[in-house]
Amino acid sequence: MSLPDTSFPAGKDYRSSHTGHGAGLADTVFENGRIYTVNPAQEWAEAVAVKDGVFVAVGSREEMQPYIDQHTQIVDLKGRFIMPGLYDMHTHPDLTLAPGYAGYLDVGLEDPTPAQVKQSILDYAAANPKSEWIFGQYFVHFHFKREGIEADRHWLDSFISDRPVAIHDRSWGCILVNSKALELAGIDANTPDPRNGFIERDGITGEPTGILVDGAYSLIHAAMPPTPAHALQRAYREGIHYQTSRGVVGTKYVHVCENRLDALKVVDDAGDMTLRVEAAISWQDDIFPVRRRWELLAGERHYYRSARLNANAVKFHFDGTHGSYSSYLSTPWPGQSEWRGGLNLTPEHIVDMVVDMDRRGIRVIAHCVGDGASDLFLDAVAEARKRNGPNGVRHQCAHSTVLLDENLPRFKALNVVAEFSPVGWLPEPYARAREVMGEERFDRMYNFKGVLDHGGLAVMGTDWPVSTINCWVGFEAMMTRKNPWFDNDETFHGEAISVADAIRVMTINGAHCMGIEDSAGSIEVGKSADFIALDRNLFELELQGNVHNTQVDLTMMAGQVVWDRNGELSGTPLQAPLNPDNVPNFYDK
Template sequence: MSTREDSSVNYADKIYRNGNIYTVNKEQPWAKAIAVRSDKIIAVGDEEAVMRFQGLNTQVLDLKEAFVMPGIHDMHCHPDWALAGEFSYFNFWPQFPQSVSEMKDKIVALDQQLDKDDWIYVGPINPFAFQQEGIGMDSDWLDSFVPDRKIAIIDNGHHTLLTNSKTVALAGITKDTLDPSNGVICRFEDGRPNGLFQEGAQTLIKAIMPEVPVSDFIKMFARGAALLHAQGITSAKFLHLNTPRLKALRELDRQSQLNLKIEASISWKDDVVCVPDRWELMAGARFEYMTDHINTNSVKFYLDGIPPNRTTFEKTQFNIGAELPRIKGNQFEVDEHNHDHGEEDLAHSCCLSGGFGVVNFTFRELCAMVADMDRRGIRVIAHAIGDQASHWFVSAVELARRDNGPSGPRHQIAHSNSILNKDIKRARDANMLIEFSPQMWWPSQVTSALWRLYDKDKADRYWPFREAEDEQAHYCFGSDWPVHGLQWWNAIEAMVTRTNPVDPEFDYPMGENMGLSVEEAIYALTMRGAYAMENENKTGSLEEGKDADFIVLDQNLLTIDQSEIHNTVVKLTVFEGREVYKDEAGL
């Protein structure tokens, strides 16, 4: 080209050419080249058209016919949980302990290594092992070998905390201590606390534990961002945050070390992390932590529990085997005879009968909280695994829409494991987000255990994203890292096949009629994710004027055999025009 430049042309900083670029733009699904200036795409199309934006200082990169697509949106993850064992005093057990004796051995080893005044803070505990071996998961067990140690053991999803009698006493918890409104203090038959704290009750113990400094959270989130980039993630929702975590994210973004579009969701009702200033945050203090990349208009809470503890809120009873005694929930446990939820639902013609398991809110409290957050413009993300939990949350949002109008935030059902088809339709009509998480929609040791808790038909239907697609609902996907691994390419394959990508022991499908096409899966990870972030005008597809968020892969997802998707390697991740991850082997 000429050595002179036309002053009327907006020349590119970089041009990526000779690629197989899947734009996810239905008007122009494929392109060969893409031009970037600063953080924006200024041209995408055939090479002849795009190369017109090459100037004297334009860097031109040869994609060597690699497959390119928009960046992935991870709509549910916890990098601070994932990396706490690396950057704080939490000791993470990388291999899930299979027996009670294995857990005891690990704790005894830590007790011998640490100073006597140090805390043992460790996990994940395995509730199934206690159930299968008929051993009480309580303070008596811990007292038998670590009676004098300050200790807290958590499960992988931060729903349960186990401690000993010494720590219970240090926290000032006695027989007369009332359960908090969003959790339960499990007790011996005589009413004494037995060391097991479920859901929000965990915070009674966490409140006396050493605080993690902001500097440590900075390290966790910086490392977490790098790991997400390596998976092709350019947008994410970080859930269960408090002020120290918000400070860390803000500082990282100030230093241009975050390189992610983040929704920072504040932990609600002190259920997972301590948020003593939550009302100040709700009143407006959260705005201090907003940046061009961080949105703090979001709260997250647990509406119900998890299947291993049988604390999910279900319309029907669990299958209870002889070796799995029924676990009673908190004061809001309901049964099929409880139909009185007040006039709000009757006026709205919703059938809100009772259910089985645990729900951490009364229906009236849930409706009041959702309506208040909706008026404030704050997205509510509700952990709702059981089908009745999803039903309640959809009903609460419907009532908020009726009272506040239809244009409020896109509230999100987290996990949506067994959401019913009728509630998928209701959520769609209320402009809600149905998030499918975790990455477990294939047979494994964990998912096969569902057949012990539910009928096989219900287990097969778990994570019904085929139904959400067919009903044209607003759905998206999250990893729930580290509750489940950051293995996005395994998950993407299983979105399509509903089979286990890596373990030949599980050579059968799980709900194979629930799978998506590859094109539908990519659209869900990109444009549907952008919609879930309320960023659909900025990201999700590769179009002129949108942010330059895209990834380069080592294979074409649309031409390879579906069974090869899990082998995909991210070669390059570009965030707002900056290359934030590059595979060591290069393009």
């Protein structure tokens, strides 16, 4: 008896020792390429053969012949430069995009009056009877003053008191909430102010007025329902697809909670995850609350695991930023007698945590901007290696903006990846703002080369929205330290690295950072068939101004062409799901 075809959804043909292997020889052969493999044993090739998503042959066109049978598709690479896919080891599409997709209240006027804000809130409340919270933007303090109305909870309460309301000020310096919102968030006269903001209070009674400034928003966010699933799914889907269009085949979404993992799983299950994602569970609640942190860390994270997705990492914020003088340095900040910056957690906490996570096989990704923070983090990893043995998980030192010279050899010795954000490594005002650490530290800033010269693994992250998600800008900057858009020779701190080194950083080093270096990251027989076809040869161009705008013509991920910029495979069995018509372009500079 046979079942009708329509009874079952599309099946998945998983591979194991004895099952899941397709019939015949190679599924595809790509020929006529200038293929830079990042395999030192065979640097260049002209053709590859792929079967079941894996390279089965890499070499000359003739060497492909034995792999070709009647079902093999043959694709002409047209002499283009081919290299392994890229790895962006630190970015945040959810934080960048999801709030805009959440369907929150938007008054939609440039200069709303109090009456217009009120009407907009009432309209939103009527149109959204099921969503308890009314959250959005914005009101304008000026117009309240003009009309002699105090922008406080009493004003909101006067027309809506049964549902929590929170609305941002236009300049985003504060948020106005009603009494119901304060009640649900547990904010009253006794609530202490957060560190980086405050609860405005009546001077006489100490009761909150309904205005919450800067860091005090988080008290409201913690009480609100999480970002809606549809917004997170859209944010991840669009972020993934944009990255794919830029040639990224592996990425890390550094900071997730159970809701974000749910969203990623929806994208993955739908077959829309066109690259590999390592998601790092937030150790702290400083960005959003993680309600199931310990369930996830104890093992619930495995529920999300697939060939494309894993959550075997945690991310924590150890120190602050240079912009706010809070990154933790090895010696006091310039002009200060004592202030070395701030640490959010004690060194002892970090040691116990790293040892614990390491034992569980969970990668620790530590936000370490200052050279004091990374020193403490490396100490913690050293302790983990001592207690758990030397072969534990490869941990990740995020940002690594300034490092102590003494720590350069420790990245290799302790098997820790140094992650940098080279997108900002060019002479421009934003980057210059980070020079506040003082001249004596300049030479030790962005020391990609120092880590590499000491045998360590260095990788890059775009850290969107801190900088652009287009990893090619950083790819160029690490090789030039010059501004791609200025026609001058001004260089930024730190030493540039060679094209070959930069390509390793962007490819195989990323695979190491994800723990998949044996199965991906270079074009070698037995590895996942990932590659990108470019519109230019990186070894044959003037680097400044000509790498950041590289166009990726094809992205192949695990044997499937997932991005086809020019539609060259459309109408063939290899037609790619993504093309410029269905991928948002978040950056086209």
